Amino acid sequence: MGGVISRLAVPGIADLPAYQPGRDIDEVRQELGLERVFKLASNENPLGPSPRIRDFLAAAPDLARYPDSAGHALRRDLADFHGVDPAQITLGNGSNEVLELVARCVVTSAHEVMYSDPAFVVYRLATCAVGAAPVVVPARNYGHDLDAMAAAAGERTRLLFIDNPGNPTGAWIDGKRLHSFLEAMPEDLVVVVDEAYHEYAAALQDDYASALELLPHYPNLVVTRTFSKAYGLAGLRVGYALSHPELADLMNRVRQPFNVNALAQGAARIALEDQAHLRRCVALNTQGMGVVTAALRELDLPWIKSSANFVSFEVPRPAAEVYQELLQQGVIVRPIAEYGFPRHLRATIGLAEENAAFIDALRRALA
Numbered sequence: 001m002g003g004v005i006s007r008l009a010v011p012g013i014a015d016l017p018a019y020q021p022g023r024d025i026d027e028v029r030q031e032l033g034l035e036r037v038f039k040l041a042s043n044e045n046p047l048g049p050s051p052r053i054r055d056f057l058a059a060a061p062d063l064a065r066y067p068d069s070a071g072h073a074l075r076r077d078l079a080d081f082h083g084v085d086p087a088q089i090t091l092g093n094g095s096n097e098v099l100e101l102v103a104r105c106v107v108t109s110a111h112e113v114m115y116s117d118p119a120f121v122v123y124r125l126a127t128c129a130v131g132a133a134p135v136v137v138p139a140r141n142y143g144h145d146l147d148a149m150a151a152a153a154g155e156r157t158r159l160l161f162i163d164n165p166g167n168p169t170g171a172w173i174d175g176k177r178l179h180s181f182l183e184a185m186p187e188d189l190v191v192v193v194d195e196a197y198h199e200y201a202a203a204l205q206d207d208y209a210s211a212l213e214l215l216p217h218y219p220n221l222v223v224t225r226t227f228s229k230a231y232g233l234a235g236l237r238v239g240y241a242l243s244h245p246e247l248a249d250l251m252n253r254v255r256q257p258f259n260v261n262a263l264a265q266g267a268a269r270i271a272l273e274d275q276a277h278l279r280r281c282v283a284l285n286t287q288g289m290g291v292v293t294a295a296l297r298e299l300d301l302p303w304i305k306s307s308a309n310f311v312s313f314e315v316p317r318p319a320a321e322v323y324q325e326l327l328q329q330g331v332i333v334r335p336i337a338e339y340g341f342p343r344h345l346r347a348t349i350g351l352a353e354e355n356a357a358f359i360d361a362l363r364r365a366l367a
């Protein structure tokens with residue numbers, strides 16, 4: 001720290017903490033000498049991707065060749081699926097990349113970028129990486145305080161990130177409310193609605209609505225989606241933005257020419273096609289959410305009502321301690337103190353046996 005190279009860091013990056021991923025299964029298994037370890041820390045899909053993808057990966061497309069730079073086939077499939085023009089779709093190496101691309105296209109160090117506290121940590125990374133000033137608006141009832149956000153938007157505010165559903169709370173925004181908010185935003189403020197958990201939310205909550213249907217009305221709106229969660233492809237890294245073609249054109253200029261690899265493009269097409277598998281994954285989550293929240297109720301642990309594939313709950317002791325006790329029992333969950341919740345833990349909804357192992361371990365940890 002404080003060496004010659006550290007002092008070369010551009011403003012915004014110097015004090016930035018690195019992203020903290022969930023602990024790795026093999027690492028925990030070895031470290032603690034455990035036979036079985038369940039990872040419910042990173043909101044991954046316990047069923048994995050469509051089984052049809054196996055054959056495609058085994059046959060490995062010609063890996064000596066560069067992938068299709070424009071991702072034509074996948075973008076065409078996505079355009080058909082969403083009823084938009086392929087020119088409105090920007091592919092990314094995970095939706096994380098797309099979030100960064102938007103910031104790089106429209107934000108300079110003269111601008112502000114707004115997001116909620118808590119919100120997905122990547123918004124802060126994307127903001128600081130372009131040297132912009134973050135405007136962080138405290139949440140209300142664990143969700144976005146849209147009134148406060150509208151009031152805090154000023155002349156310099158160029159970009160606004162909204163995670164809907166939100167991470168790490170799972171809170172969601174009422175569809176009508178989101179519409180009136182966008183209506184009130186100035187044209188030169190780009191609003192990104194990050195819908196990484198859309199498929200789960202649509203099944204869990206009647207009053208959740210995607211921002212996608214608003215896209216034709218707002219050229220400053222960007223909706224991001226991912227194959228990492230309900231489609232089960234977190235390891236391959238593919239996500240995308242839906243936006244006005246002019247914004248997609250800007251993002252296309254700054255992205256790396258081959259940002260989405262050939263395996264990811266091919267696998268994502270198969271995943272999109274296998275909607276029956278997606279429905280199974282979503283149904284499993286809806287059911288598991290019922291099981292896990294019923295157990296939390298029984299254990300008398302308050303939880304934040306979630307529209308995603310995870311639930312954050314409060315424990316009566318410092319969460320770091322309970323986290324360690326769960327780890328010792330082979331269950332990895334996610335402490336969310338870095339998001340401002342030192343007494344909460346976040347657990348991903350897993351397979352029935354994973355949920356049961358988590359609930360058992362929790363019961364023992366709190367006994």
Ligand SMILES: *Cc1c(COP(=O)(O)O)cnc(C)c1O
Nearest residue numbers: 094095096120167196226228239
């Ligand atoms: C998991 C998650 C994503 C997905 O990121 P990818 O890069 O697509 O894997 C995006 N936004 C939020 C809020 C998330 O929790």
